[in-house]
Each structure stands twice: as structure tokens, then as C-alpha cells.
Amino acid sequence: MNGDTAMATEVARPHEVVIVGAGFGGLAAARGLAGAPVHVTIIDRKNHHLFQPLLYQVATAGVSPADVAVPIRSLFRNQKNATILMDTVVDVDVDAGMVRGERADHPFDTLILATGSEYSYFGHDDWRPHAPSLKSLKDALDIREKVLLAFEYAETTDDAAERERLMTFVIVGGGATGVELAGALAELAKKALARDFRHIVPREAEIILLEAGPSLLSGFPPKLTDFARRALTKLGVTVHLNTAVDQVDGYGVTLQDGRTIPAANILWAAGTRAPAVGDWLGAGTDRQGRVIVAPDLTVPGHPNIFVIGDAASYAPEGGKPVPAVAPVAKQQGAHLAKVIRDRLDAASRPRPFRYRDDGMLATIGRHAAVANLRWIKMAGWFAWMFWGLIHIYFLIGARNRMMVFVNWVWAYFTYGLGARLITRSSVMATEDKRKRERPAA
């Protein structure tokens, strides 16, 4: 009798699916498993899901962190088969079926790694402190403080060269994030802050966008990238194409042609790499460190381990690898949930992943955007409205949708951006010491 009970208990332990990372991919997989006869454990370093596409607006003081992020727990409050754990994964024991975290070990039957990507400094990690990139809320808040402090310091300094350096902003990388940052910074300086200072003229701030390749927004058709360049120029951004960076430090940026741009504000939006997932699994990776996965998104040799989103390198048979964008991660996550449900039904028919490309969007300030959609290409104000609607629609959580909408409408008509706060004085002290690092280079 006792033996029977023990056995019954054992049999009743549900299939354990561990999902590492609560980005777009991880969330989609977890939600797709709602009600399935499995237990889902979602592990993330952070306590929130971040709506990355709007993160640049936090960095440029357009919206607050709470407008673009939502606690993971609150998203799964009603999904009874899901547990959320805040932990940092440091390794995976493939043979033991165990994810190793800093705080605990987490056994799995099926593992989904959806850990995303980070910015790569092309082997120059020493550039990172001088040229922060934009991946987390902390990054966004750090950048916001740096940018706002630059104007404050410019207002108090008597040194004309230093004032100019403080009011020079260089964005490295002309992809969607770089274009969006440049546009938002231009509007911050030229519109929102225009009347706030007495000694400096924020309108005179210089915003420089550097792109190593021959066009902005690679992947968009030439008509739209041309439009984006013209729209940025009209906002007062200086766009340099075919311009690679040779050196970055606390004083400024040196280009490969030898020119130096003294700049106190350098933002990095170029090149990505995937974190340590390949090492954890001992799996093959591509040049950016992304794990090369099979057509069904499994890791070769490990049918119960999947990698999705930015951490995976997936190409349909005979096709090009899919881009590292949110819709891919979402579709892969949703696909995996179906694959896992199939397997539980013992219907282990192959189900290769297929990406449905609905197009891409990028916005340039608050009056223009470019949209390269499946059936239509658009540029200008109408594309911008479309961009806004789409982004509010996809924002997770009704409160976030409402707050971002209110914030945007308010900011649109008043330019009185509501999130221009410098909350951590420590940054001030650091900056202050750093500011004259390279008196003559």
C-alpha cells in the first residue's frame, strides 16, 4: 500500500519545463504552456519583463521605467502551473538535467534557453564604461542620468571647449536603436530642454550618428533608409555613413580616419553577441556566439533542450538565418509550447519552426517613422502613428498601455517631458572626476 502511494506520487510529479529568461521568447513559451499538464519554472535575473522596443524612451527621459516594464510575477499570477524564480544562471548540467543558479539548482525535464543577447564592443570591453549600451532598465537610467547631467555641467562650466564637449552626443551604430536614440536625443535637446537653461543653448547640442556601413537601418529598402537619414538631418542630427570607430575613451571618439570628436556622451548601439549559452551546453555557435539550433529549435544531440530568440542561430532549411528581433523570439516561444504539448501526447511528429515575417518598424522623433511591412512600405507621419498604435497594442499589461498613452499624449502636446530625473548622485561624483581625463590626446 505504502509502495503504491509512493509510486503514485512519483508518477504524479508533472513534467518540469524550465525556461531561462523572461523576454519575449520566454514569455511566449510559458504562456503557451498554460493549462498543459506540465510545471513551468521561469528563471530570470530580473523581476520584470522589459518591453525593449520602448527602452530608448526611458534613456531619453520620455517615459518612466514603470511604463515599459512589468513584474513577471504579476503576469503569471493566474497561471497556476507556473513558478517564477529570480536567480542568475551560471551553468547547465546537461547530463544531470540541472540548471545551476547562483541561489539554487533547478532540475528540468525540458529546458528552454531564452537568454537574449548583449551589446558587443568588438573585443574592446574597456570602451563599455565610456559608451554605455541599452539593454536593461539600469542601462536606460544610467544613460538618462549621464545625458541630463551633461547639460547641467555645461550650464555651470566657464570653459568653452569643455562646454562644447559636454553638449556633444555621439551614437555608434545606425540600426533601429541608434536611429531612435538619435532622434529622441535631438528632440530632447532642441525642443524639450530648449527654454530650461540660462547660460547654455540646448538647441546648439550636437548629435552625431556614426554608422560603419553604407546605410542606416540595414534590412530596410533604400527608399526608407534615405527617408530616415533625411528625417534625422531635419531634426538636427549629423549622420556619418561608412564611418568606423577606432578608439573610445572618457574624452571622446576617434574615428578610423584619425579625426577625434570630443564628446562627453557616447552611446553604443552597434553589434551584438549572445551570452554564455554555448559554453553552458558545449554546443556549436556562430560568430556572434549564438547557438546553432536544428530546424525544430533543439540543440543538436539534446532533444529536450531548446534555444530561442537572440541566443539562437536558426536558419530554415536552405534559407538565411532569421534576424535577432522580438517577433522571431515570440513566434519561436509560441512554437515550442506546441512542440512540448505534442510530445506529451506522444505525438512526436516533427514540427520545424517557420518564421512569419510581418515586417519592421523604426521611428525618427515624434513625427516620423519608417515601416517596411509585408504588404506596404510607409514613411512619415502616418507611419509614426502606426508605430505608436502597434507599440501601445503590444505593451504588456493594461496599466502600462494606459500610462504610456497618457504620457505620450501629454508629452506630444507640451514637450514637458515628465521623467527628467537624476536620482543617483553617485553618478555626479564619478562624472565630475572623469570629465577632464584627456586634456590633450
Added chain:
Amino acid sequence: MNGDTAMATEVARPHEVVIVGAGFGGLAAARGLAGAPVHVTIIDRKNHHLFQPLLYQVATAGVSPADVAVPIRSLFRNQKNATILMDTVVDVDVDAGMVRGERADHPFDTLILATGSEYSYFGHDDWRPHAPSLKSLKDALDIREKVLLAFEYAETTDDAAERERLMTFVIVGGGATGVELAGALAELAKKALARDFRHIVPREAEIILLEAGPSLLSGFPPKLTDFARRALTKLGVTVHLNTAVDQVDGYGVTLQDGRTIPAANILWAAGTRAPAVGDWLGAGTDRQGRVIVAPDLTVPGHPNIFVIGDAASYAPEGGKPVPAVAPVAKQQGAHLAKVIRDRLDAASRPRPFRYRDDGMLATIGRHAAVANLRWIKMAGWFAWMFWGLIHIYFLIGARNRMMVFVNWVWAYFTYGLGARLITRSSVMATEDKRKRERPAA
């Protein structure tokens, strides 16, 4: 001719009023000088004015920083005679008429010091890292992260004693801030987070309010302090009166009767002291370090230097010192603006300050408050509604008023608090190492 021009230029330099601190007192003084034939320089370490009375709601994840703070610059955008400088004052040269800042020196004809107060640890500054207090946005964000992380860690630990310690919150000091923090923490644990976890039961969190004196909210009449105590108890807060703290460290709190409360979350809301203003001026101070000012708020011996708000000790002739509360600072600032205008008119009649006491308010969670007003005393739900209206009314900036209102209405009906974000992972690492500091004490 040249001499004449030079003279005219010299005469035209307006009277320079330097205001240090953009809290309630500094703002009121600066606004009162709008349009006056003076130039006003407002110097603050931060770039924002903070609506302190709602700061506890940032610390308890009720509202976002941007809801309770507003950039100082945006408040003075249209006041042409005002300049804002972000700088940290380190000294005042009384004879030279110069404020010494970290970034620059600032000459003055008239000086208003409105630097506020900070929390005092009664000579135990080593308690500060273990028992943060609530003065700045940074403090509030640090406390928010600490509180939210405690629940996250409790969810992942297998150690029952550690889990209990992580879910114990001790608030030291039963004044308005302590009472408001305790009430808000109780609602966070018992309502907002109630269904978010799988292993722990947030409702079981223990919230303990320690007060060294015989009653909460000293200064309120006994009927109202009794009501506050009962209302807190109903929310699940354990209130200990006549209970002084002997020792605070990374493990918990030891009381003067020898008992130890293991607690990962200790918040300090007891005792204040004024910063270094007395030292800067070489002026006499009271026990809390506040500068003792004359009836016209000048510093004795320095008719052109005023100290107001929490940094000043002011008593009307033959009366008791006025309390260190926002309405006093506001009224003193507005009064000074009149004094300075009088002097410019050469009408140097004495104008002693008189405090008009309109009463005090404190809230207990989201259903009750106590109000000790000039003409009426109230306790309960109606007092809470009154508290809400008053606080929204006094919030600076139309956007802040609207956003806090929307946030409150939303949170009131859903308990789905929208600001539960942990943005800085560094806190996690620190906490993690600290957590088992005192295995056996």
C-alpha cells in the same frame, strides 16, 4: 563717457539672491521673488524638487519617481530672473559674500539657506547601511529594491529561519513617516503581493513598528493616535510603544530589553538632524544642529543671511519652536520673499515671521487617515479622502497631479501596483553576500 557707461553697467547689476536648496522653503522664496528687481540663483545637489510627503509611496512600490518629483528647471522655465544650478555646497564665505560649491563659487548679496534635514542615527552612523532612511529618490528606490528582493529571496530559500527573517520588516520611529511606511508595507505584503508567489505566503510577512515614546504620531491628540494604532493593528502591523533600539546590524534589531528581532528589512524613520549649515556660518545651533534664527529669520549678526525650513530653529517670541514640517518651510520662504522686496524698496520695517498652523495629516494604508486640523479632527475613510485630495492638490506640476491620480485610482481598485521593479542588479549581489552575516549572535 566711457566712465559713465561703466558706471551705468555696474549699477544695473541686479541684487543677487542665492537660494541653497529647492525644497518647499527654497521654492516658495524663489517663486515669491518672481518679477522682483533681483536675480535669483537656486542651487541644489539634485535636479528635481521632491514632494517628500509621498516619497514613502515610491519606497513601497505605489507610485513611480516621476510621479512625486519634478525637474527644478521646468518649474522656473518662465521666471526670467531665476537661474538654476546643480551643485553641492560645501561652505559659505560670510565675509566675501560667497557660497562655495563643488563645481563653482557663487557670489551673493542676500543668501537663503533652505537645505533641509537628514535622519540622525543618534551617533550610530554604522546602523545606516542596515536601516536605510527615506529622504531622497535614491533612498526610496533603494528601499523599494530591498523590500522586493526580500520576498524574491524568501521564495527561493529552503531555510525556514532565513525565510522568516527575510519576511520580517521593522520600522524604527512612529512619526508620520513611520506610520505611513508601516501601513503601506502591510498592504503591499497582505494585498498587492498576496497571490504572486508559490512557495511563500506574503500575507505571513511580519511588519513591526517600534516607537521609543509612549504614543505614535506625537503632536496629534490622543484620540487620533489611538485610532492610528488600532488602524495599523487591523492592517496586521505589530506596534510596540515605549520600545527603544539598542543595536542594528545586518542580521536584525536588538531592543533595549535585550530581545533580538531577526529582520532583513529595517527602515529608519526616527530622529532628524540638520546638515552642516551651522558650521558654514559659525552660527549657534540647537541640539539637532539647526541654526537658531532671529524672529525675522536672519542669522544673528548677518542681516543678509536667512535660514529657513528644517535647517532653522525658529521660535516666535515667548513661544515654542515651530515643528520641522513642510508648511513651516513654505510659509517662511514666502515670508522672506516679502522681506527682501521690502528692503529693496528701502522700507526696512521689521517683519517678524508668524506661523499659521493649519494642522497635520497622516495616512494609514489606503482606507484610513487621521487629520488634526485647525477647526476639525477627523479619523477614518473620510479623512483619507481628504488626505488624498490635499496631497494631489499640492503636488507640483499638472502632469504629476494627473499621473498620481491615475495611478492611485488604478491601484486602489486593482491592488496591481505598477511600480514593483527591481532595476539595479548590484543590490542583489550585495544583499546576497550579506544575508547570513550573523549566524549566531
